[in-house]
Amino acid sequence: MIVYDIQNLVKFYPGQTQPANKNITLQIYEGEIFGILGDNGAGKSTLIRQMVNLLSIDSGAIAFFGHNIIKAPHLVQMNVGYMPQESGALNNLTVGEALFFTAHLRGMSRNDARKECDALLDLWQIQELRHKPSSRLSGGQRRLLRLAVAMAGSPPVLMLDEPTNDLDPQRRKLVWDNLRCINQEQGTTIILITHDAIEAEKAIQRVGILRSGELVAVGRPSELKQQVDRMLRLELFFSPENPPTLPPDLTFIPLQPGHWRVLLEWNQVTLTLNFLNLDMVDDFRLYSATLEDLYLHYAQQA
Numbered sequence: 656m657i658v659y660d661i662q663n664l665v666k667f668y669p670g671q672t673q674p675a676n677k678n679i680t681l682q683i684y685e686g687e688i689f690g691i692l693g694d695n696g697a698g699k700s701t702l703i704r705q706m707v708n709l710l711s712i713d714s715g716a717i718a719f720f721g722h723n724i725i726k727a728p729h730l731v732q733m734n735v736g737y738m739p740q741e742s743g744a745l746n747n748l749t750v751g752e753a754l755f756f757t758a759h760l761r762g763m764s765r766n767d768a769r770k771e772c773d774a775l776l777d778l779w780q781i782q783e784l785r786h787k788p789s790s791r792l793s794g795g796q797r798r799l800l801r802l803a804v805a806m807a808g809s810p811p812v813l814m815l816d817e818p819t820n821d822l823d824p825q826r827r828k829l830v831w832d833n834l835r836c837i838n839q840e841q842g843t844t845i846i847l848i849t850h851d852a853i854e855a856e857k858a859i860q861r862v863g864i865l866r867s868g869e870l871v872a873v874g875r876p877s878e879l880k881q882q883v884d885r886m887l888r889l890e891l892f893f894s895p896e897n898p899p900t901l902p903p904d905l906t907f908i909p910l911q912p913g914h915w916r917v918l919l920e921w922n923q924v925t926l927t928l929n930f931l932n933l934d935m936v937d938d939f940r941l942y943s944a945t946l947e948d949l950y951l952h953y954a955q956q957a
């Protein structure tokens with residue numbers, strides 16, 4: 656079943672010369688974990704804010720379970736748990752109150768909402784924050800609360816804007832584990848924006864890559880990888896004031912001072928390693944394609 660059917664979606668912000676979303680056509684299927692990848696400013700938040708009816712659509716249409724979201728806004732409201740990047744709306748509530756009221760507003764009885772609140776505090780390992788006002792949480796704690804609030808009342812669809820931002824590695828793992836678990840156990844459809852491509856690869860079933868407002872690739876990572884599969888990733892570590900010289904047909908992606916990534920065809924490997932003066936390189940590593948390479952390949956093409 657198609658959860659979201661997006662047709663030719665265009666969004667222009669006032670005063671902008673380029674649209675933030677250009678003619679996006681995309682279907683999201685029930686029960687999948689769909690990742691939206693793209694550079695800053697690529698139009699990811701704009702897309703999902705239109706999908707949850709928080710931003711008007713300039714042209715095109717979005718159907719949610721077959722209903723135009725503009726004509727049936729309540730459907731989205733009741734069935735989509737949205738986690739924005741930032742939000743101040745919960746500031747006056749304690750963590751426990753935020754979870755209880757959200758679950759109750761999404762249709763649970765007071766008794767069930769109390770149980771839901773306990774279950775979510777356990778799931779997100781934030782039991783000790785139950786009585787803390789949400790305005791006094793750290794950035795990472797607030798993100799976990801926003802995640803818990805998005806899924807309070809078990810909506811069938813979750814829409815998450817960068818769920819692992821600001822989190823330490825242990826909590827990042829908790830997020831990916833919990834998302835996989837609710838997807839498998841409850842069949843929840845999860846749509847998420849992430850920059851955490853390496854971790855996301857373990858959870859995401861399909862991916863859409865946005866570049867300058869356009870959807871430039873959609874598919875299963877394994878299918879998309881076939882297009883860049885023949886590419887290997889060479890990581891070079893060197894002293895920043897002494898960069899290595901590459902063969903003329905290769906370009907590098909600077910990751911940090913003294914750290915480049917080079918995408919190579921298999922048949923370029925020997926030539927490249929022979930060409931490089933390895934005395935000028937502190938270390939090098941060669942990898943096959945990952946979701947991150949797909950992202951770099953599609954999101955950053957000229």
Ligand code: ADP
Nearest residue numbers: 668671675693694695696697698699700701702
């Ligand atoms: P992403 O989520 O991929 O970082 P956004 O959807 O936030 O990208 O932004 C897409 C483009 O739209 C950017 O060029 C951004 O500057 C612009 N934009 C976003 N929000 C607004 C706004 N409220 N007014 C004007 N331009 C905006």
